[in-house]
Amino acid sequence: MTLIVFYGLAATAVTAAILVVLMSRVVYSALALIVCFGATAGLFFQLGAQFIAAVQVIVYAGAIMVLFLFVIMLLDPASEVFLPSRLKRVPVFALACAVLFTLVLLEAADRWAAAQVFTDSIAGTERSSGPGGEIETLAHSLFRDYLLPFEVTSILILVAVLGAVVLTRQHHETE
Amino acid sequence: MVDITHYLVLSTIVFSIGVVGVLTRRNVIIILMSIELMLNSVNLNLVAFSDQLQDPSGQVFAIFVITVAAAEAAVGLGIIIALFRNKETVNVDEIDLMRG
Numbered sequence: 001m002t003l004i005v006f007y008g009l010a011a012t013a014v015t016a017a018i019l020v021v022l023m024s025r026v027v028y029s030a031l032a033l034i035v036c037f038g039a040t041a042g043l044f045f046q047l048g049a050q051f052i053a054a055v056q057v058i059v060y061a062g063a064i065m066v067l068f069l070f071v072i073m074l075l076d077p078a079s080e081v082f083l084p085s086r087l088k089r090v091p092v093f094a095l096a097c098a099v100l101f102t103l104v105l106l107e108a109a110d111r112w113a114a115a116q117v118f119t120d121s122i123a124g125t126e127r128s129s130g131p132g133g134e135i136e137t138l139a140h141s142l143f144r145d146y147l148l149p150f151e152v153t154s155i156l157i158l159v160a161v162l163g164a165v166v167l168t169r170q171h172h173e174t175e
Numbered sequence: 176m177v178d179i180t181h182y183l184v185l186s187t188i189v190f191s192i193g194v195v196g197v198l199t200r201r202n203v204i205i206i207l208m209s210i211e212l213m214l215n216s217v218n219l220n221l222v223a224f225s226d227q228l229q230d231p232s233g234q235v236f237a238i239f240v241i242t243v244a245a246a247e248a249a250v251g252l253g254i255i256i257a258l259f260r261n262k263e264t265v266n267v268d269e270i271d272l273m274r275g
Contacts, residue, residue: 006177010185017189017212021196026204033208036189040215043185046177047226052218052237059241064211064248071252072204075259134231141231142238153242160246167253 001110006046008103013039026072030065037061042103051135182223189216203258203265207251214244 016036023029037060044053142150189212196209218237225233259265262272 002177006181010181013185014188014192017192020205020208020212021192021200026202029205029208033211036212037215040219043182043219044222047182047222049222049225049234049237052222052234052241055238055241056218059245060211060215064245067248067252068204068208071255074256075204075265138231138234142235145232146235149239153239156246157242160249164249164253167250168256 001106002046005103005106005110006043008099009039009042009046012036012099012103013043027069030068030072033068034061034065037065048134051138179223179227182219186216186219186223189213189219201266201268203255203267203270206267207248207255211244211248214240 013036016032016039019032020029020036023032037056041053041056041061044050044056193209193211193213193216196212197206200206200209218240221233221237221240223233225231225237255265258270258272262270264270
């Protein structure tokens with residue numbers, strides 16, 4: 001069961017990655033990249049890294065890809081002329097998304113069932129990958145052992161934001 | 176339980192596809208997306224080993240990689256917009272501003 005879900009997610013990720021490289025249109029590449037990130041989020045979930053899976057969906061598939069799509073929208077409007085060919089590929093992506101969601105849900109149901117059985121059989125013993133336990137150990141590691149790198153990351157983000165603002169700002173002629 | 180080699184093989188395949196994308200495509204936006212693909216496959220490796228060794232450090236580093244990827248995307252796309260404003264192109268073959 002777990003292996004079937006793994007192979008499904010892996011096949012989706014590899015296919016989407018190939019599409020990212022092969023698609024002639026940038027927008028299709030971006031959409032395929034979102035599918036690839038979604039499949040990877042499913043794999044993280046399978047590995048018991050629920051928090052990373054959530055961050056993957058929110059930050060990668062959400063924020064970063066929206067940024068990409070905005071830039072594509074701003075820079076590449078001229079190549080968006082073939083409406084029929086665009087409509088032809090919509091079912092493909094819809095199918096890919098449907099398969100992906102089915103796999104993720106199957107895995108979630110499997111995990112949930114396994115957790116139920118586990119808590120029924122062994123009550124009282126500690127296990128890090130139980131519900132909530134994984135995120136707790138991650139938080140302990142992140143905010144205790146890696147507190148300094150975590151804080152330095154905020155400076156990195158600040159620098160990146162300032163850099164993006166400076167780079168994209170319209171330069172006015174002030175002479 | 177899926178063996179860790181499965182994840183390593185998958186990560187390798189995705190990373191290779193990302194490398195091919197960086198090397199073969201001429202559109203700078205697709206090159207940036209291929210780099211994201213490579214970072215993503217590295218994350219998969221980190222989390223797989225974190226699960227294998229039962230050590231949360233791998234996941235912490237995956238979070239750092241995601242953060243750096245977000246910063247890189249912001250700055251990279253800013254550079255692309257500035258380039259497009261100056262050169263009216265996103266083709267890397269036509270971008271030779273630093274040629275001596």
